[in-house]
Amino acid sequence: xxxxxxxxxxxxxxxxxxxxxxxxxxxxxxGVTLIExxxxxxxxxxDHIIVAAPQGYEDQFSSLLADSAVVVTGGASRxxxxxxxxxxxxxxxxxxxxxxxxxxxxxADLARRIIKELLNxxxxxxxxxxxxxxxxxxxxxxxxxxxxxxxxxxxxxxxxGFTRKxxxxxxEQKFDFEITDDAGLLEELGIPxxxxxxxxxxxxxxxxxxxxxALNILLGDARDIRVGIGTDAxxxxxxxxxxxWLAGLLWQDVIGVDGHSDGDVAAHAICDALLAASQxxxxxxxxxxxxxxxxxxxxxxxxxxxxxxxxxxxYAISNVSVQIVGNKPKIGTRRVExxxxxxxxxxxxxxxxxxxxxxxxxxxGEGKGISAIATALLIKA
Ligand code: CTP
Ligand code: MG
Numbered sequence: 001x002x003x004x005x006x007x008x009x010x011x012x013x014x015x016x017x018x019x020x021x022x023x024x025x026x027x028x029x030x031g032v033t034l035i036e037x038x039x040x041x042x043x044x045x046x047d048h049i050i051v052a053a054p055q056g057y058e059d060q061f062s063s064l065l066a067d068s069a070v071v072v073t074g075g076a077s078r079x080x081x082x083x084x085x086x087x088x089x090x091x092x093x094x095x096x097x098x099x100x101x102x103x104x105x106x107x108a109d110l111a112r113r114i115i116k117e118l119l120n121x122x123x124x125x126x127x128x129x130x131x132x133x134x135x136x137x138x139x140x141x142x143x144x145x146x147x148x149x150x151x152x153x154x155x156x157x158x159x160x161g162f163t164r165k166x167x168x169x170x171x172e173q174k175f176d177f178e179i180t181d182d183a184g185l186l187e188e189l190g191i192p193x194x195x196x197x198x199x200x201x202x203x204x205x206x207x208x209x210x211x212x213x214a215l216n217i218l219l220g221d222a223r224d225i226r227v228g229i230g231t232d233a234x235x236x237x238x239x240x241x242x243x244x245w246l247a248g249l250l251w252q253d254v255i256g257v258d259g260h261s262d263g264d265v266a267a268h269a270i271c272d273a274l275l276a277a278s279q280x281x282x283x284x285x286x287x288x289x290x291x292x293x294x295x296x297x298x299x300x301x302x303x304x305x306x307x308x309x310x311x312x313x314x315y316a317i318s319n320v321s322v323q324i325v326g327n328k329p330k331i332g333t334r335r336v337e338x339x340x341x342x343x344x345x346x347x348x349x350x351x352x353x354x355x356x357x358x359x360x361x362x363x364x365g366e367g368k369g370i371s372a373i374a375t376a377l378l379i380k381a
Contacts, residue, residue: 007099010078010081012081058071099159128198135148160183229272229373230268267298322351325364339352
């Protein structure tokens with residue numbers, strides 16, 4: 001687009017209704033502040049970005065946003081904040097978008113649709129959604145004055161787009177009543193304001209409940225997370241030449257365990273946790289203890305096979321945790337090595353390995369064998 005677009009983000013509010021102890025724009029949604037999300041979401045359509053920060057927070061905003069935006073001091077009301085930012089808009093900008101920091105998930109596509117209308121000659125373009133509730137105009141003493149036809153009502157969002165000239169002219173007016181958006185100011189001048197279809201994601205965060213709704217929109221399908229659990233146990237072998245494989249490592253000086261495979265209880269427990277989380281059955285059902293193909297199979301090889309099953313079902317492995325229960329071998333000195341071996345077998349996913357003894361109780365405490373318990377978290381990819 002040849003015409004220059006400046007994006008103004010009023011972020012000077014305190015967020016009283018959200019009730020965080022910091023300004024609303026600095027509150028994090030999914031680990032990222034609202035102001036960073038708002039800037040990042042629309043930066044691709046803007047040549048310049050000006051953010052109005054709450055007084056006293058300018059430096060904090062500047063260091064968060066670095067080179068992506070100019071930070072100015074906001075005012076006592078949203079209108080004052082927009083006006084403060086407007087003073088910094090360069091004359092080379094033909095269009096100005098005004099977008100609330102409180103709407104961190106609005107899409108660049110929505111902004112592009114606004115700009116397209118401006119390029120077609122509109123002076124003011126705003127997004128709106130049909131309303132679900134019946135809306136009534138009510139008198140100060142609580143009586144209904146009027147019920148507008150719902151089909152003609154729209155809930156208005158941002159970004160709102162204007163020609164720079166029209167927006168400046170609109171902000172020169174003075175009113176003794178509150179106008180809560182910029183389009184309202186242009187309406188007072190009699191400038192036609194075009195409403196285009198808004199989007200769910202451009203919702204405004206006002207209350208704590210809005211934060212959960214926004215998180216749902218943000219995470220979308222990533223909300224499809226699955227947890228699984230798996231355990232395994234083997235007895236120490238009476239054959240002193242039996243090698244001990246555990247957590248993908250060979251442990252010299254420790255006699256191994258009996259079993260059809262290499263007897264790696266940590267790897268097997270993880271396999272079962274992964275299979276459980278993806279509803280794929282369990283090790284015995286899939287690999288069968290009678291199948292000669294898996295005689296002596298290494299735990300690492302089974303992990304690789306299971307990972308393929310899970311991935312084929314459309315899951316990504318988020319993380320895996322395993323706890324080894326037994327008197328020997330002592331895991332502590334090789335914990336990093338064990339973690340790395342299991343992680344590598346799963347293609348590099350985060351793995352944690354812990355170990356415990358059982359205070360002399362049970363078959364592990366009596367030194368008869370070793371067991372492991374694991375959990376796995378999967379995310380639908
Ligand atoms: N805003 C602003 N300057 C103000 C007040 C509000 O720039 N003096 C901005 C807010 O930061 C927000 C947008 O205007 O991005 C919409 O305002 P609102 O959702 O009401 O936010 P707050 O005023 O922060 O919240 P509250 O009214 O609950 O205190
Ligand atoms: Mg407010």
